[in-house]
Amino acid sequence: MAKAGSGQLHYQVALLKREDVDDGMGNTVSDFVEQFQTRAEFIHLRGGESVLAGRLQGKHTQVVRVRNSSNTRLISTDWMLRDVRTxxxxxIRDIEHEVNRQFISLTCESGVATG
Structure with a gap:
């Protein structure tokens, strides 16, 4: 396995948090609001039973690694991640602070209803 480093953070991602937003008509609606953007690495999961079952349902599970920072430590499982390019x-289904304390791994799932 190659040594993990920031040189593998090829993608730009936006992290969004659900907030109450004024709809301009005196009401508030809950919507995802971008909090910040950061560089990330996408690690595609291959063979576990739940991963294969999810693919049959149109879901794609993968790990997104981001550098540990004051911003990324705020991320929770009620946030959403967006690939800026695509x-x-x-x-975000799970958050794991890696042993080396340099990166945070986010287990993410696409192809499902957000929220």
Whole structure:
């Protein structure tokens, strides 16, 4: 396995948090609002039973690694991640702070309803 480093963070992702937003007519609606953007690495999961079952349902599970920072430490599982280049959105299912404390791994799932 290659040594993990910031040189593998090829993608730009936006992290969005659900917030109440004024709709301009005196009401508030809940919508995802971009909090920040950061560089990321996408790691596609291949063979687990749940991964294969998810593919049959049109879901794609993958790990997105981001550098540990004051912003990325705020991320929780009720946030959403968006690939800036493609516009594809992902629900964040799990957050793991890696042992080396340099990166945070986000288990994400696309192809599902966001929220």
């Amino acid at each position: 516009g594809e959105s992902f629900n």
